[in-house]
Amino acid sequence: MTGGIATYKIVSLVRLLQHHGEQVRVAMTKAATNFVTPTTFAALTKYPVLTDLWAKDRQASIAHVELADWTDLAIVAPATANIIAKMANGIADEAVSTTLLATQAPKIIVPAMNSHMWANQATQRNITQLQLDGVTVIEPVTGQLAEGYDGKGRMPEVDQIFAQIVDQLKGQNSNLLAGKKFLISAGGTREVIDPVRFIGNRSSGKMGIALAVAAAKAGAKVTLIAGQTTALLPDNSQIDVIKVQSTQDLADQIESRFTKNDVLIMAAAVADFQPFSVATEKIKKSADNDELVLKLKKTPDILKQVASHKQSQYVVAFAAETQQLIENATKKLISKHADLLVANNVASAGVGFGSDDNEVTILEPNQAPIKWNKMSKQQVANQLIELIATRI
CATH class of the missing domain: 3.40.50.1950 (Flavin prenyltransferase-like)
Structure with missing residues (x-):
């Protein structure tokens, strides 16, 4: 006391x-x-x-x-x-x-x-x-x-x-997931424009890191693939941390490890587009041109690619939306071949990117959506890991 x-x-x-x-x-x-x-x-x-x-x-x-x-x-x-x-x-x-x-x-x-x-x-x-x-x-x-x-x-x-x-x-659940292997992604990916600039997002990595900590606490062996994060990465013997930068880097790491794990949780905020070409030198401003036009192409759809050939793996997706949350998240659940999807409206005040709190809705195939009350990201992670344990 x-x-x-x-x-x-x-x-x-x-x-x-x-x-x-x-x-x-x-x-x-x-x-x-x-x-x-x-x-x-x-x-x-x-x-x-x-x-x-x-x-x-x-x-x-x-x-x-x-x-x-x-x-x-x-x-x-x-x-x-x-x-x-x-x-x-x-x-x-x-x-x-x-x-x-x-x-x-x-x-x-x-x-x-x-x-x-x-x-x-x-x-x-x-x-x-x-x-x-x-x-x-x-x-x-x-x-x-x-x-x-x-x-x-x-x-x-x-x-x-x-x-x-x-x-x-x-439930000092140290044995709840003993023997299980989790592959979890966290943070944002960056797509290089030139040697000093990139396209990125505001993901802090807090949610994915919280999930890694919760899974390890429940006895799982965790591989955490981390993009750019502002949150501290865990120092835990149960968690193997691998740093990546681009969406392709993340895709390569996920693809090479997917079949060796029981659960995949894709909590990373993946860049959807990347430049067609990367400038080898810093792009300079010029006096006669006030605009810069970038031509972008889609990045690999990591989750769709790996989940399409899943065997016994349990796949969890995340959907960060700013409008029509349930409609857009349901489409993603189906198209990505996910077993469970965690949806959150990042336009809501006090939750989502950079926040310590989250307010999520859980979607599963052929089930009505279940909205969880606003809580800390660690509490969301704890509850989600317990839910996944009951499913596997």
Whole structure:
């Protein structure tokens, strides 16, 4: 537990976990003890509460290592921006951060803070890093903050947190996809115009990377073919990352690996057109001409090509649309020979390219479309991987 006004709610969370049959132990930062006393949690859990690495009554043991080794699941709630930054950067300078660094248990964090702190680029960068490290993030909700105004930063209600913890306890799905091989594409492709210019798009790669992380967490061996990305690429022994630039590069990598994998997820934003020819020198502006005309041709239709000769592979397509979402996505589902298609309207505010959130509709052959609520891309990825697991 770290220092936030939501600390008092963790009393109820401890009780719910105990009623579920779990043993609970608590470590608190000094700031957390300003909101609820360690005595409260010691009385509830029947264990001493770790607050100080140098407590005189625990000098005979290495308390944080003992607690770290005891833990099957570590829950940080509420998680301040400070502890999130420490975890993302491997800092261990007090009891809680040191214990978290020492434990090998899966981790869940429940951020709670002012909305401006949550939206800060540094916090979001740290959250992304933790997700890449396999940490589960239960995102804050929008509601009234301690400051007296509404914003995203409020800790979800305890029963919601409890439900997600129970789901993880049930399905620490490390074996859900054991033995399965996933081929996933992410990011945008670039088509060269001249030595310094290219045609590209605004894809960040966040969705494809989130899918790779979720699949690996579920036990799959993942090959991630990444084009241009602004999101951090995962550093995970379960994920083999291959970088590409052009659509043809991506096509070559997908074609050569498709038959060796069980699932293909095409989440990359592939360039649809490329120049007929590439200038060998930088194209210069001239005083007598205010225009530049480029003649373009279609790029290879990677998904259509590989899916047309699939055998037992399960193929997932993505459709980023700006209009007539269901109509256009349904046509793509059929024409690409996909088993499932994830459609999203990238013209909607706050979702799609560059955003941390997505709002998608799931399409399958001969099934009514199913719209999922807006959620983080990592949550979409987690749900999609679970859905694919049921299909294969």
